[in-house]
Amino acid sequence: MKLHQEFVIARPFEExxxxxxxxxxxxxxxxGAEYLGPKDxxxxxxxxxxxxxxxxxxxxxxxxxxxxxxxxxVALEGKGVDRKGASRGKMTMACTLQPAGEGxxxxxxxxxxLSGTIAQFGRTGLITExxxxxxxxxxxxxxxxxxxxAAPVAVGELPLAASGGAPAARPIGGLALLLAALRGLFKSxxxxxx
Numbered sequence: 256m257k258l259h260q261e262f263v264i265a266r267p268f269e270e271x272x273x274x275x276x277x278x279x280x281x282x283x284x285x286x287g288a289e290y291l292g293p294k295d296x297x298x299x300x301x302x303x304x305x306x307x308x309x310x311x312x313x314x315x316x317x318x319x320x321x322x323x324x325x326x327x328x329v330a331l332e333g334k335g336v337d338r339k340g341a342s343r344g345k346m347t348m349a350c351t352l353q354p355a356g357e358g359x360x361x362x363x364x365x366x367x368x369l370s371g372t373i374a375q376f377g378r379t380g381l382i383t384e385x386x387x388x389x390x391x392x393x394x395x396x397x398x399x400x401x402x403x404x405a406a407p408v409a410v411g412e413l414p415l416a417a418s419g420g421a422p423a424a425r426p427i428g429g430l431a432l433l434l435a436a437l438r439g440l441f442k443s444x445x446x447x448x449x
Contacts, residue, residue, distance in 0.1 A: 258365040258383060260390050263358045266401045271359040272352055274401055275329055278320060284396035286389055291315075303335065312337040312373055314344055327352045342371030363390075 264271050275281060278299050282290035291300035294317060304313040316335025323330070331348040345368045353360050365386075 256367050256369070256383075258363075258367065258386055260363045260365075260386065261360065262363075262390055262394055263355055263360050264394055264401075265358045265398055267357065268352065268354040268359045270401055270405070271361075271397075272327055274397065274404075275350075275352070276322065280400060281397070284393050284400055286392045286396075301335075312340050312342060314342075316344075337371070337373065340372045342369065342373040344369050344373065 266274075278293075279290045282288050282299075282301055285303075287304050289302045289304075291302060294300055298317045298319050300315075300317050302313060302315045305311070314335030314337050316333060318331055318333030321330045322328075329348075329350040329352075331346070331350070333348075334343070334345045336343050346365060348363060348365045350361060350363045
């Protein structure tokens, strides 16, 4: 399943590009994600958890992240396994950043491949709606994290890095996913034929 998303982060371009190089901090801004640390081969280990009604998945896996400094783009290739639900996921993603006024425009092209129990959600279009909801949450979390990093530190306070980094991202919950699914259903019902 191929996804294309475009969004703007209301922070200066150089600040956002620097932020994207901080994989643990970016991971902390993704709802439901947990950064587990770097691996010996340069890849990054992580976990993503979600619950939709009775269906609960917790994908644990790894990702290879590569930066193109000249093009200001990020390429990611990742895979994960949900051992309880016998589901698997693979994803490739290309992310390009460019200045947009005082903010930063980001275009993301992803290719997501699902197998096992979770694959049924890919057929309903729910994955697209979930991805859109996650992007909105990621943008809010990333902006908050960058604002906190840029704020002056008062005497006696710990700098952000020493106090734990980015704000904790809330997990992907059933209500948020249900609302995203209903929004997608209504959009498809009222979409005018071409």
